[in-house]
Amino acid sequence: MTSSVVAVWSHRSVLRLLVQRDLTVKYQQSILGYFWSLIEPLAMGLIYWFVFGVLYHEHAGPDHGPSYAMFVISGIFPWMWVNSAIGEATGALTGQSRLITTMKVPREVFPIGRVVGRFAEYLAGLPILVVAAIIFNAPFSWYLLSLPLAVLLQVTLLVGLALLLASTNVLLRDVERFMRLAQRMLFYAAPIIYPLSRIKNADMPEWVKMAYQANPLVGIFQLHHAAWYPDEFPSAGLLATSATGCLIVLLFGWWIFRQLEPKVLKEL
């Protein structure tokens, strides 16, 4: 596996090219172009803010810190990255079979490229996050450093998932359908539009809460929120769980990819 990591690294220029091409193809036929990567999360954020912040307005957000709108925005932007990276990585090999069957590059770059491409969109959305923070009077503090940590964990997790899903999807096209459902469930299974305290105080058996927190996304989203809501910063235990989970997913995904690679190439 180390050798394939080295191979991917030495082909990082290929990775850059693929990402550039993806972004070109994606935006060349739309007038609003890159603004779609901002409009989508903002529109979704608006919906959740309306439903949970306005209609159910009692304590939708955390007890301390800026308003619930900020909370939703700080959760939605990274979620869009997770969501679109998973969706697009699943089809990364099946959709680019032409290139893969004619070009000798480490095949890992194709799913990884999708994760990187959606990361670029996340970065493009960061100015919106800053503007929102100013509007909603969120503090600019050292806790902002939890963002790079969140990004690091998220990249680890997403690369692992991308490798796993892209390779299995070639052999079982059901993966694509399954993931569309799974993505919706994942959205509500992590503290994205509600604070983690809601789960902790909920009337649920202890083991359900434990299982909930085993999801590596929980720690990641707590870090995203913690940048603006310092009280949300995850405990050492939660952070360790999340980091371990991300690493396991990465190693497992990469291993499966290596195992399936000969079969995948024959199927494409």
Added chain:
Amino acid sequence: MKPIIEARGLGIRFVKNRRRQLRLREMFIHGMRRQPDGTSFWPLRDLTFDIQPGEAVGVIGKNGTGKSTLLRLIAGVLIPDEGSITVRGTVAPLLELSAGFSGDLTGRENVYLVGSLHGMSRSELKAKFDEIVDFAGEQIRRSIDTPVRHYSSGMKVRLGFSVIAQLRHPILLVDEVLAVGDKDFRQKCYATIERLLAEGRTLVLVSHNESDLTRFCTRGLYINEGRLEVDGPLREALDAYNGTSLPRPASQPTRVHT
């Protein structure tokens, strides 16, 4: 000098009529080694040969005998199930009509993408861009900024060949694509391949066209039912190939004593 391509007991197995819905359990528990349902067959098996730098080798055989599979194995876009293949040098493959172009991108963007994926630098591509388009012809020049999905297959193969011909890689793999271009373009391709061979590159050519084969190749690999039957001078391989469909010539060694 070490051979530039070295195959040792090379084999690959495909599965016919595989059920699309492989069970997850099966896939993970039994690993990837277990044969899934459906009959498996070996398009290629027990291939052992060496190709020296500068050789021009023609691969001959009936349809479906694994010629293209062999080129894909050399190109490294398939992984063998048995044996090994060692390639000492980079490969410029023209395996498919489209050379890996994406339909959504324009001809220009595709030249840059495919060229750089094959390891050409941006400045190199800029310098060679006009030459590439010139070579591909007037029709391509006029539509270089339209998406490749509007190209005819002849146009795609012309542009693909132009890009591949600019690569400095020591090994050139060409699979049947010469048959697609028109007469003028074929002449250009011949000239280019001759130039590349004169520069000392190694060529592996798959073709059904005897005159193409005899024009470039000195050595032939005749593959029949997945096995390497003849590895020798091109004439010998061609004779063996023709022998399978025509009556066997009297000089056939097995017939001498009967």
